[in-house]
Amino acid sequence: MQEEQTIQPLRDPANVGQPLPEGITPVAGGVTAAAGFKAAGVHAGFRPQPERLDFALVVADQPCSAAATFTQNVFCAAPVTVSREHLDGVSYGTARAVIINSGNANAATGAVGLQAAEQSARMAAEAVGCTANEVLVASTGVIGQHLPLEPFGPGLQLATAAAAATPEAGHSAARAIMTTDTVPKECAVTFEGESVGLPGCTFTVGGMAKGSGMIMPNMATMISVITTDAPVGAYALHEALISAVQASFNKITVDSDTSTNDTCFALASGAAAPGNTEAFAPETPAYQRFCEALRYVCTNLARQQAQDGEGATRLVTVNLSGAATPEDADLAARTVANSPLVKTAIYGHDCNWGRIAGAVGRSGARFEQLQVDIDIMGLPVCRGGLTVPFSEEEALRRFEDPEIVIDINLGAGDAATTVWTCDFSHDYVTINGDYRT
Amino acid sequence: MQEEQTIQPLRDPANVGQPLPEGITPVAGGVTAAAGFKAAGVHAGFRPQPERLDFALVVADQPCSAAATFTQNVFCAAPVTVSREHLDGVSYGTARAVIINSGNANAATGAVGLQAAEQSARMAAEAVGCTANEVLVASTGVIGQHLPLEPFGPGLQLATAAAAATPEAGHSAARAIMTTDTVPKECAVTFEGESVGLPGCTFTVGGMAKGSGMIMPNMATMISVITTDAPVGAYALHEALISAVQASFNKITVDSDTSTNDTCFALASGAAAPGNTEAFAPETPAYQRFCEALRYVCTNLARQQAQDGEGATRLVTVNLSGAATPEDADLAARTVANSPLVKTAIYGHDCNWGRIAGAVGRSGARFEQLQVDIDIMGLPVCRGGLTVPFSEEEALRRFEDPEIVIDINLGAGDAATTVWTCDFSHDYVTINGDYRT
Numbered sequence: 001m002q003e004e005q006t007i008q009p010l011r012d013p014a015n016v017g018q019p020l021p022e023g024i025t026p027v028a029g030g031v032t033a034a035a036g037f038k039a040a041g042v043h044a045g046f047r048p049q050p051e052r053l054d055f056a057l058v059v060a061d062q063p064c065s066a067a068a069t070f071t072q073n074v075f076c077a078a079p080v081t082v083s084r085e086h087l088d089g090v091s092y093g094t095a096r097a098v099i100i101n102s103g104n105a106n107a108a109t110g111a112v113g114l115q116a117a118e119q120s121a122r123m124a125a126e127a128v129g130c131t132a133n134e135v136l137v138a139s140t141g142v143i144g145q146h147l148p149l150e151p152f153g154p155g156l157q158l159a160t161a162a163a164a165a166t167p168e169a170g171h172s173a174a175r176a177i178m179t180t181d182t183v184p185k186e187c188a189v190t191f192e193g194e195s196v197g198l199p200g201c202t203f204t205v206g207g208m209a210k211g212s213g214m215i216m217p218n219m220a221t222m223i224s225v226i227t228t229d230a231p232v233g234a235y236a237l238h239e240a241l242i243s244a245v246q247a248s249f250n251k252i253t254v255d256s257d258t259s260t261n262d263t264c265f266a267l268a269s270g271a272a273a274p275g276n277t278e279a280f281a282p283e284t285p286a287y288q289r290f291c292e293a294l295r296y297v298c299t300n301l302a303r304q305q306a307q308d309g310e311g312a313t314r315l316v317t318v319n320l321s322g323a324a325t326p327e328d329a330d331l332a333a334r335t336v337a338n339s340p341l342v343k344t345a346i347y348g349h350d351c352n353w354g355r356i357a358g359a360v361g362r363s364g365a366r367f368e369q370l371q372v373d374i375d376i377m378g379l380p381v382c383r384g385g386l387t388v389p390f391s392e393e394e395a396l397r398r399f400e401d402p403e404i405v406i407d408i409n410l411g412a413g414d415a416a417t418t419v420w421t422c423d424f425s426h427d428y429v430t431i432n433g434d435y436r437t
Numbered sequence: 438m439q440e441e442q443t444i445q446p447l448r449d450p451a452n453v454g455q456p457l458p459e460g461i462t463p464v465a466g467g468v469t470a471a472a473g474f475k476a477a478g479v480h481a482g483f484r485p486q487p488e489r490l491d492f493a494l495v496v497a498d499q500p501c502s503a504a505a506t507f508t509q510n511v512f513c514a515a516p517v518t519v520s521r522e523h524l525d526g527v528s529y530g531t532a533r534a535v536i537i538n539s540g541n542a543n544a545a546t547g548a549v550g551l552q553a554a555e556q557s558a559r560m561a562a563e564a565v566g567c568t569a570n571e572v573l574v575a576s577t578g579v580i581g582q583h584l585p586l587e588p589f590g591p592g593l594q595l596a597t598a599a600a601a602a603t604p605e606a607g608h609s610a611a612r613a614i615m616t617t618d619t620v621p622k623e624c625a626v627t628f629e630g631e632s633v634g635l636p637g638c639t640f641t642v643g644g645m646a647k648g649s650g651m652i653m654p655n656m657a658t659m660i661s662v663i664t665t666d667a668p669v670g671a672y673a674l675h676e677a678l679i680s681a682v683q684a685s686f687n688k689i690t691v692d693s694d695t696s697t698n699d700t701c702f703a704l705a706s707g708a709a710a711p712g713n714t715e716a717f718a719p720e721t722p723a724y725q726r727f728c729e730a731l732r733y734v735c736t737n738l739a740r741q742q743a744q745d746g747e748g749a750t751r752l753v754t755v756n757l758s759g760a761a762t763p764e765d766a767d768l769a770a771r772t773v774a775n776s777p778l779v780k781t782a783i784y785g786h787d788c789n790w791g792r793i794a795g796a797v798g799r800s801g802a803r804f805e806q807l808q809v810d811i812d813i814m815g816l817p818v819c820r821g822g823l824t825v826p827f828s829e830e831e832a833l834r835r836f837e838d839p840e841i842v843i844d845i846n847l848g849a850g851d852a853a854t855t856v857w858t859c860d861f862s863h864d865y866v867t868i869n870g871d872y873r874t
Contacts, residue, residue, distance in 0.1 A: 072799070073795065073798040073799045074797070074798040074799075074804060074805075074806055075794045075795060075797075075798035075806050075809075075822070076798075076806070107791075108791065108794060108806075108819070108822060108823055108824060109823070110807065110821075110822070110823050142791075143791035143794070143795070143824075144790070144791050144819075144823070144824035145824070340777065340861075340865070340869070341869055344865070344866050344869035344870040345869065345870070347866065347870040348869070348870035350870075353581070354544075354545065354579075354580035354581050357512045357545060357580070358510065358512060358580070360511070360512075361510040361511040361512035361513075362509070362510045362511075367511060368511075369511050369512050369513070369545075370547065372512075382545070382581075384547075385512070385545055385547070386545055386546070386547050386581070387545060387580075387581035387582070424777075424866060424870070425866060425870070426863055426866050426867070426870075428777070428781070428866070429781050429784065429861060429862060429863050429865070429866055430863070432777070432778055432781035432782065432785070433781040433782070433784040433785035433787070433861070433862070433863075
């Protein structure tokens with residue numbers, strides 16, 4: 001057997017958490033942090049409890065560049081179809097407002113559901129003074145029940161009156177879109193124009209998200225709204241959003257169940273440097289910096305979602321390297337992150353590399369068994385596909401951390417990826433196994 | 438809304454359980470039911486508890502046609518590699534004995550593990566009087582620990598002495614391969630030669646299996662041994678086994694985690710009609726009947742495995758029809774059967790078709806949302822992708838059954854399949870989340 005001290009961990013055990021890109025500064029707030037946006041979260045009546053916020057409005061002072069990514073689920077909800085149409089069916093264009101209700105997903109509701117989503121957009125357009133096409137809509141909640149239109153009247157009246165550019169207003173909006181989330185999810189960062197050829201300007205990217213909580217009788221729904229005052233054109237914004245979402249929201253999994261309502265909106269007001277859209281054209285330094293800021297915000301919100309997964313007690317980060325292709329890397333990392341055996345082992349503080357090996361082994365990724373190295377929380381547990389001695393006591397100590405990091409090197413190439421998930425606890429079964437009746 | 442009484446279920450609600458093919462008769466017993474086989478299950482010392490059987494021997498009176506299917510996991514165990522070599526690397530050939538130990542999987546053990554598996558085969562060959570190549574080996578238990586050779590000595594001595602052709606002996610062997618299985622799994626059937634041109638002969642197909650129980654710190658391992666006294670040639674036996682395993686063991690999933698040790702052996706002694714191998718050549722009536730019998734036995738054992746899945750309270754049968762291709766059918770059925778949200782809903786007796794719709798929607802199978810019909814226990818809950826009214830009380834009553842049947846018609850084609858799984862309970866988390874230390 002090898003001596004433990006001769007075995008170097010795959011990465012510095014201290015290297016956990018989210019790295020901060022150069023020039024990016026975290027700031028307080030969320031969807032209202034960027035200039036040019038107001039928000040509100042109110043109780044409109046989608047939920048029975050009068051104290052429960054259930055309707056969010058995000059409204060821009062002027063028409064904005066807008067982009068979106070939507071669920072790939074064939075059972076996609078009515079608001080997804082309507083919002084896609086309002087973005088000219090190409091997922092980018094111009095928007096003025098976003099309305100989101102919680103408590104009802106308006107999914108599997110057919111033509112009636114589409115009409116309801118359209119009507120809610122028309123009502124919002126009248127309330128904020130824009131065209132219905134400039135309103136993006138999202139819903140989260142129960143599937144297969146018709147969305148009531150009644151709450152939109154009072155909801156829009158209250159929300160337009162309460163809409164403000166303050167952190168508190170953004171916070172209310174973040175709370176209004178929660179389902180079984182236990183905490184609202186917000187993030188904002190800034191970067192200086194000085195460093196990208198626009199001295200005197202400070203650009204902000206902020207956002208809010210909900211999920212991956214679940215609401216009976218349905219699956220998780222993830223919804224996010226990102227705002228920025230950078231003058232980014234709609235097409236460039238869409239390109240940036242797709243790449244940011246791929247590396248963040250699309251890399252988290254709580255239980256492998258993809259929602260019918262997943263939606264991520266991005267709105268760019270340009271208020272921080274009006275008329276400078278050219279400076280933020282793709283390939284420019286300003287655009288690159290903006291992309292890093294956007295990716296940071298999306299990743300931060302995605303990690304918050306995984307951390308707040310149903311019944312979760314730990315955020316789990318799976319770093320997969322040494323894959324033959326990016327597809328293999330994603331396949332292997334995702335299989336580990338979705339393995340109930342791996343997730344229950346983490347819940348049980350069980351430094352169980354055999355389950356991780358079994359998961360990558362069945363993932364379909366190409367590699368040689370005897371090339372695989374695995375660390376758990378910086379503790380080398382497998383080298384060359386074989387077990388290595390480690391201290392159970394030290395392992396248990398490291399499992400006390402709120403974030404559990406698994407490093408896997410397949411030794412088959414240079415491709416790498418990171419996937420975030422959470423552990424699998426008794427509460428997951430309790431929350432999702434409760435009688436609906 | 439549609440009237441409930443106007444909606445016909447996709448199938449007769451009474452049509453649950455395993456259909457019995459014409460001419461096939463269930464009989465008592467398992468691996469010793471067919472003529473020409475003896476078996477034994479003893480305590481050899483792989484496990485600490487002296488009362489726990491941990492070593493099984495199945496020995497044929499004469500060399501037999503043999504075939505096998507093995508795990509696809511890259512982290513395949515040493516006994517899988519050795520047994521494949523003993524079948525000339527083509528998974529069929531001749532064998533005389535099968536030895537199986539529980540308590541240690543001999544996986545992720547490198548060259549040392551291969552030597553141990555080879556040595557155990559040599560020891561068994563000496564004990565039963567055949568060549569090492571005629572011995573097939575399997576192991577189930579802890580990954581990453583070296584397989585001790587010491588227990589094989591006393592184990593083989595006890596097993597060869599105890600080996601008998603009785604149902605009791607077969608039952609001991611079935612118990613000896615259990616890990617966290619709560620019950621041994623056996624099945625046997627007969628069919629008359631009369632109906633296939635061999636009057637006066639009665640042919641038997643019997644077998645045993647273990648899994649999908651799990652043993653810490655590892656994933657489920659499924660092992661099965663099927664014996665028959667039909668005179669089936671090795672190649673024909675392999676063809677029959679592959680097709681039977683595809684429709685049975687490869688259609689069950691407890692938690693989507695594929696084992697490193699999965700193995701299914703089939704041995705044909707021909708003792709029921711010596712020298713009649715030609716009568717059982719592929720395409721003959723006798724071979725067709727044999728294939729039906731083999732498939733029945735494999736399906737019966739597979740259903741027993743799903744029913745005995747970790748923490749399971751219900752056997753779940755997912756019947757997927759109306760798929761565009763067999764691949765789509767398997768993809769959609771498997772995604773539903775692996776969905777933690779669907780499995781926890783069944784545990785909670787929650788007639789939650791939204792989660793089933795979400796699962797097929799994200800499965801990758803091609804279909805139109807508005808073409809989908811779903812029944813739960815014969816209760817129509819979704820028609821044309823839309824919710825239909827049903828009685829919650831009636832649903833709760835039907836959830837009392839030990840087998841929960843979900844029928845899904847994608848309305849996209851003629852392909853269909855059936856996948857078996859179990860529900861997802863608190864006990865699953867308890868069993869797999871316990872501290873190893």
